[in-house]
Amino acid sequence: MSCPQAEWLDGYFDGELDAARAAEFEAHLPGCAECAAALARHQALRAAIGAAGLYAKAPASLRARVGAGLSAGPAAASGRGWAWRAAGLAAVAAMILIGVSRLSSVRRDEAEHVAAAQVLDAHLRSLQPSHLTDVASTDQHTVKPWFDGKLDFAPPVTDLAADGFPLLGGRLDVIGGRSVAGLVYGRRKHVISLFVWPGDTSAGGSFASGSARGYQWVSWSHGGMRFWAVSDVAAADLEELARLLRR
Amino acid sequence: MGPTDSRGRSALADPQERARFEALVMPHLDAAYNLARWLVRRDAEAEDLAQEAMLRAYRFFGGFRGGDARAWLLKIVRNVSYTWLEAARATEASTEFDEERHGAADATPESLAIAGAEHQRLARALEELPARFREVLVLRELEGCSYKEIAEITGSPIGTVMSSLSRARRRLAQALGAVGPKAKVVS
Numbered sequence: 001m002s003c004p005q006a007e008w009l010d011g012y013f014d015g016e017l018d019a020a021r022a023a024e025f026e027a028h029l030p031g032c033a034e035c036a037a038a039l040a041r042h043q044a045l046r047a048a049i050g051a052a053g054l055y056a057k058a059p060a061s062l063r064a065r066v067g068a069g070l071s072a073g074p075a076a077a078s079g080r081g082w083a084w085r086a087a088g089l090a091a092v093a094a095m096i097l098i099g100v101s102r103l104s105s106v107r108r109d110e111a112e113h114v115a116a117a118q119v120l121d122a123h124l125r126s127l128q129p130s131h132l133t134d135v136a137s138t139d140q141h142t143v144k145p146w147f148d149g150k151l152d153f154a155p156p157v158t159d160l161a162a163d164g165f166p167l168l169g170g171r172l173d174v175i176g177g178r179s180v181a182g183l184v185y186g187r188r189k190h191v192i193s194l195f196v197w198p199g200d201t202s203a204g205g206s207f208a209s210g211s212a213r214g215y216q217w218v219s220w221s222h223g224g225m226r227f228w229a230v231s232d233v234a235a236a237d238l239e240e241l242a243r244l245l246r247r
Numbered sequence: 248m249g250p251t252d253s254r255g256r257s258a259l260a261d262p263q264e265r266a267r268f269e270a271l272v273m274p275h276l277d278a279a280y281n282l283a284r285w286l287v288r289r290d291a292e293a294e295d296l297a298q299e300a301m302l303r304a305y306r307f308f309g310g311f312r313g314g315d316a317r318a319w320l321l322k323i324v325r326n327v328s329y330t331w332l333e334a335a336r337a338t339e340a341s342t343e344f345d346e347e348r349h350g351a352a353d354a355t356p357e358s359l360a361i362a363g364a365e366h367q368r369l370a371r372a373l374e375e376l377p378a379r380f381r382e383v384l385v386l387r388e389l390e391g392c393s394y395k396e397i398a399e400i401t402g403s404p405i406g407t408v409m410s411s412l413s414r415a416r417r418r419l420a421q422a423l424g425a426v427g428p429k430a431k432v433v434s
Contacts, residue, residue, distance in 0.1 A: 010413040014387065016394045016405075041420055048423075049388045052369040058280035062294045066276060066301045070265065145402040149326045154307050223309040 003034050013042045115176060115228070116210055116217055122173045123193040123215065123230040126182065132191065133169030133184050143170040147181055155181035155196040156223065156245075163244050165192070175228075185241065192231035192241060199226020207242070209235060222246045268308050271316040276301065278317055278390055279324045285385040286328035287335075288374050296331055300324040318392070321400045325382065332378060372422035380415035387412055 005028045011017040012025045029036055126132050135146040144157035150172055159167040165185045173182040173195060180197040199221045209218040217230040218238045227245065229238045279300055284293035300323045304311075311319055373381060379401075386392040386400060397408045 007410070007413075010416065011394075011409050014394065014409075014412070016409065042416055045416060045420055045423075046388060048369060049384075052366040054285075054366065054370055054373065055277075055389045056281045056284040056290075056293070058276045058297065059290075059294060062280060062297055063276060065294075065298050066273075069298060069302045070268070070305055145322075148322065148402060149329065154310050156310055224307070225310075 003028075003032050005032065006035055006038070009035055009038055009042070013039060115219075116212060118175050119193075119195055119217060119219075119228045119230050120212055120215055122175055122182065122195065126171065126173070126184070126193055127191065132171070134171035136169040138167050138169075140167060143167060143183070146170060147172075151179055151181055153181075153198045153225075155183070156225065157183060158245060160185065160241070160244050163240075164188075165241055165244065187231065187233045187237050187241075190231055190233045190237075192229055192233060192238070194241070194245075195228040195230075196225050198224060209239070211235070218242050220246065264308065268305055271311075272301070272304055272308070272320055275317045275320050279320055281389060282321055282324045282382070282385055283328050285373065285381050285389075286325070286378055287331055292331065296327045297324065300327050303327070315396060315399065317390075318396045318399045321386070321390075321392075322402075325400055329378070369423070372419055375422060376415060376418055379411060380418055383408060383411045384415045384419065 005025055008017060008021060008025045012022055015022075017025065025035075029039070135143055137143050137146075138159060138161065140157045140159045144154070147155055147157075147170065157167070157170065161167065165187055168184040168186050168191070170184065171182040173180050175195055175197070178197060180195050183194040183196065185192040185194060207218070207220045209216070211217065215230055215232050216235045216238050217228060218235070218241075219226065219228045220242050221227070222245065227242070229241055231238060276297070280293060280297040283296040283300070284290065287293050287296060300320065304320050304323050307323075373384065376384070382401060383397060386397045392400070394405045394408045397403075398405045401408070403411070
């Protein structure tokens with residue numbers, strides 16, 4: 001298309017232009033055969049699509065399967081195809097994680113100790129040059145969609161700049177063999193890593209904290225997710241972050 | 248496994264959450280299936296993927312902060328569909344659309360006018376477009392999504408949504424014989 005207005009054609013056709021831009025486009029139409037023809041073609045195309053009845057409605061069998069799946073719970077759902085095998089594997093992985101957290105209290109302490117060590121390692125790894133973030137953005141609406149398709153869950157991403165914890169970005173990490181979301185927050189001159197993965201909520205949001213090698217960590221459960229925050233800031237700062245994220 | 252075994256299943260234990268899910272998300276089951284169907288182009292697989300997306304949405308419903316439930320669900324549908332497409336691409340020798348399975352194209356040029364396009368011919372033309380064009384057309388023309396919603400679902404800027412739609416419409420019109428490949432305008 002040679003007409004400079006042509007780039008606005010679809011926005012005009014879809015009623016998505018602001019009023020000034022739409023008026024400008026409309027004013028140029030009578031003198032522009034190219035855009036007028038393209039607009040007519042768009043209208044014909046829309047009419048044809050509408051008349052062809054292309055909308056694929058959900059079959060009754062799907063409705064029934066989803067209803068049954070909701071009742072049975074995601075982990076119990078079964079179906080055809082690789083996707084279900086993948087979902088099954090994810091469920092098994094989740095069960096293993098649950099198993100770890102449900103052992104006796106001694107074993108749980110051990111598991112927590114191991115997890116803390118892994119979380120700290122991941123944090124230290126991230127502090128190496130250019131490992132801090134895979135997606136650097138202070139915009140939660142940039143960071144959150146970045147995780148789509150990279151993880152089998154959707155981590156909550158909240159910018160807390162107003163509360164003194166600006167979001168710096170996100171990255172993928174592996175904790176205990178599981179892909180997890182790594183969010184990076186700033187606190188004054190310090191960096192806080194926040195690791196998130198689907199977590200056990202049955203323990204009533206069990207809050208734990210500790211320190212190792214000069215770093216502080218806190219962990220908690222909230223909204224079906226397990227959170228681990230680790231940093232060299234004061235423990236009170238991490239507890240404040242935890243409080244803000246559980247609001 | 249017992250009823251409380253799995254993590255992230257607080258929604259299950261809570262009948263109110265289930266009711267909220269059924270009120271907010273379940274009404275979009277058609278939209279979920281429709282998008283999956285046009286992305287993967289196979290009925291049975293679309294059914295599996297739509298089911299998976301719904302159950303995934305249910306599992307992560309706690310993370311849904313309100314707002315546009317349809318866009319939230321369709322984003323999940325899109326993710327599982329693209330994962331399927333990538334897996335299919337990796338496992339199948341040919342990534343091309345299965346010609347034999349879907350029959351040969353209508354070759355009579357006289358019939359290639361948009362106004363006369365029938366369901367099958369339009370469906371086929373749509374199915375032969377690249378996935379990124381199929382999805383914007385399906386979301387805009389079949390689902391009636393706004394650019395903002397499409398941007399949210401596809402994770403692209405609104406400007407990209409508009410240019411994708413523009414190219415998608417041109418490609419579809421070309422496939423239907425309404426416009427030449429060089430975009431010559433009938434005077």
